[in-house]
């Protein structure tokens with residue numbers, strides 16, 4: 850997978866298929882805030898995503914308080930958003946919808 854930074858146009862294109870995700874105003878990351886029914890659901894989501902991230906060797910920056918998980922994704926090695934961020938965001942949306 851290419852580790853090249855995506856153009857903002859390419860990111861916007863990818864975001865159109867990623868409900869809830871937005872491009873940070875500096876254009877260097879994508880983020881989404883997830884809401885769950887309770888802490889157990891939120892933590893279960895994080896546990897599932899942690900295993901995906903480890904398999905991808907691509908890790909989120911995230912914050913959790915109770916039923917909320919705020920996620921920011923970018924590729925440190927590229928200094929911006931790459932296909933790896935889009936792939937992990939897609940996996941996170943799938944994990945979050947599994948709990949619905």
Ligand SMILES: C[C@H](O)[C@H](O)[C@H]1CNC2=NC(N)=NC(=O)C2=N1
Nearest residue numbers: 906907908909923924925926927
């Ligand atoms: C050494 C290790 O493979 C690298 O630091 C990996 C780990 N996880 C990573 N996660 C993210 N989000 N960006 C990276 O560039 C990255 N690089």
